[in-house]
Amino acid sequence: MTRKLLAALASWLYAALLFGFIFLPVVVLVLFSFQDGRLPVPPFNGFSLRWYEAVFADGKLMAALLHSFLVATVSSLVACLFGFLAAYALARYRLPGSALQRGLLIAPMTVSYLIIALGLLTVLNALGVGLSLWTVGIGHVVINLPLCFALIYSSMGAHHVNIERAARDLGAGEVKVMLLVTAPMLLPSLLAAFFLSVTFSWDEFIIAFLLSRFDVTLPVEIWSLLRSGLNPKTNAIGSLVFLVSVSVLMVLELWLFRRTRKS
Amino acid sequence: MTARSLKDKEQRKAWAFVVPALVWTLAFFVTPFLFMVAMSLWTQQGGMIVQSWTLANYLAFFEKSALFKGLVNSLEITAIVTVLSVLLAYPLAWIIAERVPRRFQRLALTLAVLPFWTSYVVRSYSWLLVLSKTGVINQTLMQIGLIGQPLELASNRTATVIGFVHFFVMLLTLTIYANLVQLSPNYRRAAADLGANGLQTFWHVILPLTLPGIMTGAFLTFVLCIGDYVTPQILGGNNELVLPQIIMLQLGRRADFPMAAALSIILMLVITAAYIACARWLKIERA
Numbered sequence: 001m002t003r004k005l006l007a008a009l010a011s012w013l014y015a016a017l018l019f020g021f022i023f024l025p026v027v028v029l030v031l032f033s034f035q036d037g038r039l040p041v042p043p044f045n046g047f048s049l050r051w052y053e054a055v056f057a058d059g060k061l062m063a064a065l066l067h068s069f070l071v072a073t074v075s076s077l078v079a080c081l082f083g084f085l086a087a088y089a090l091a092r093y094r095l096p097g098s099a100l101q102r103g104l105l106i107a108p109m110t111v112s113y114l115i116i117a118l119g120l121l122t123v124l125n126a127l128g129v130g131l132s133l134w135t136v137g138i139g140h141v142v143i144n145l146p147l148c149f150a151l152i153y154s155s156m157g158a159h160h161v162n163i164e165r166a167a168r169d170l171g172a173g174e175v176k177v178m179l180l181v182t183a184p185m186l187l188p189s190l191l192a193a194f195f196l197s198v199t200f201s202w203d204e205f206i207i208a209f210l211l212s213r214f215d216v217t218l219p220v221e222i223w224s225l226l227r228s229g230l231n232p233k234t235n236a237i238g239s240l241v242f243l244v245s246v247s248v249l250m251v252l253e254l255w256l257f258r259r260t261r262k263s
Numbered sequence: 264m265t266a267r268s269l270k271d272k273e274q275r276k277a278w279a280f281v282v283p284a285l286v287w288t289l290a291f292f293v294t295p296f297l298f299m300v301a302m303s304l305w306t307q308q309g310g311m312i313v314q315s316w317t318l319a320n321y322l323a324f325f326e327k328s329a330l331f332k333g334l335v336n337s338l339e340i341t342a343i344v345t346v347l348s349v350l351l352a353y354p355l356a357w358i359i360a361e362r363v364p365r366r367f368q369r370l371a372l373t374l375a376v377l378p379f380w381t382s383y384v385v386r387s388y389s390w391l392l393v394l395s396k397t398g399v400i401n402q403t404l405m406q407i408g409l410i411g412q413p414l415e416l417a418s419n420r421t422a423t424v425i426g427f428v429h430f431f432v433m434l435l436t437l438t439i440y441a442n443l444v445q446l447s448p449n450y451r452r453a454a455a456d457l458g459a460n461g462l463q464t465f466w467h468v469i470l471p472l473t474l475p476g477i478m479t480g481a482f483l484t485f486v487l488c489i490g491d492y493v494t495p496q497i498l499g500g501n502n503e504l505v506l507p508q509i510i511m512l513q514l515g516r517r518a519d520f521p522m523a524a525a526l527s528i529i530l531m532l533v534i535t536a537a538y539i540a541c542a543r544w545l546k547i548e549r550a
Binding site: 008120234 | 273274276277278280281283284285287288289291292293294295296298299302351354355358359362373374375377378380381382383384385386388389390391392393395397398399402403406429432433486489490492493497507510514520523524527530531534538
């Protein structure tokens with residue numbers, strides 16, 4: 001009996017310690033974003049919102065926020081669309097070399113972002129193409145396309161085929177079947193693929209760093225903020241991003257996944 | 264219309280659907296990669312790229328200790344991080360799967376990976392707040408009088424490892440938990456019926472069954488850790504550079520693209536070797 005109690009106690013202690021380790025940096029980050037002073041380290045001088053004001057007054061940060069949003073949505077839409085079309089073709093038709101095609105489409109997933117970025121950079125340099133948000137977007141489609149394809153392809157079960165056949169028998173054309181029958185049936189995985197790519201693109205650093213020049217995304221702008229050392233403004237923008245991500249996550253959890261569970 | 268031409272028409276349509284994704288991957292992934300392989304076999308001389316085939320960059324990698332040391336550092340740090348993360352995450356995943364009541368498990372898991380959602384660059388910066396000379400740990404220890412001078416906790420290998428382990432403990436808790444909850448309780452009952460005690464059951468039954476989850480997580484950890492530039496750059500200081508930092512140095516100060524390309528190919532070969540080593544545990548299947 002005591003052994004059992006001791007084991008229970010030990011496991012709760014372990015869980016508490018690990019949760020402490022996991023949460024320590026986040027708690028420090030958020031707490032000292034409210035610091036009334038110039039350094040985001042102890043002692044805590046008092047509560048102030050001045051660093052949040054500083055974030056919203058910083059034109060470069062706000063521009064970077066907008067750029068990140070644009071790159072994330074546009075590149076995820078492209079990745080999702082191309083991924084869906086390819087998944088549809090490879091799951092519903094017999095194409096020569098389909099295993100090879102699947103392998104090719106998944107391949108970028110197995111390569112480090114650094115290498116993908118470097119490859120694109122050398123080619124763009126050789127072709128004399130200038131770096132911009134567009135080149136960042138191209139890179140982000142490269143990393144998100146395999147993810148979208150794999151997610152959507154894996155949810156294209158055989159049980160959907162008969163419904164599509166029925167639609168075709170009733171006179172729907174190929175595009176109509178795809179848009180009005182297949183896509184709605186796959187809506188949960190389409191949305192999951194889209195939001196997952198948005199998260200990846202939103203948070204991606206190395207590709208955005210190497211493939212952008214004047215207009216940069218948020219992680220790259222935060223990176224240049226780090227050069228000024230410990231700064232409560234960095235805490236404030238970091239906390240804001242965390243807050244937004246967690247809220248989006250909660251909305252998705254409550255709305256999207258609850259819906260899938262019901263259906 | 265004959266059946267034959269109908270089939271051709273269908274095929275053409277299917278090709279039209281798959282072509283955008285294929286073209287994108289070929290143009291922006293395969294071509295750049297092949298170009299990089301070619302680039303790695305050229306050299307940079309006096310600010311110009313000399314396009315004659317040579318293994319000079321690869322030979323330089325093995326001859327110059329500064330470059331080779333980068334790979335050694337990368338491998339050491341990655342190995343330490345992978346092992347530590349598995350060892351720390353497994354008990355946590357087990358506690359969530361076994362001790363936490365079923366209806367709170369999802370909540371516990373969500374909480375355990377919540378800091379995942381801080382921005383990637385910001386996460387390393389947060390550890391700087393904790394570990395730096397004026398940071399939380401040093402200030403606390405000085406406050407209670409344990410130390411007189413602040414300790415050098417940041418800007419070294421330990422800081423890099425802590426930053427990495429923090430991230431990968433969350434990731435591995437997810438993969439191992441997913442594996443643990445799939446196990447049928449019958450395995451444990453059978454083991455108990457056959458007279459195994461708790462430890463034996465774990466060692467001979469549970470652990471082998473959760474090996475795929477561990478290996479998937481460990482492989483992900485390896486790949487993401489060895490290719491990362493941000494965490495060592497922020498937390499690691501300048502004494503011990505890892506391979507991605509050395510690659511970035513070639514790009515920045517020296518604009519030596521051929522060397523950077525050669526180092527990237529080496530990095531990729533290392534990852535491929537790791538994949539081959541783990542391949543029999545990694546099964547990515549269509550649901």
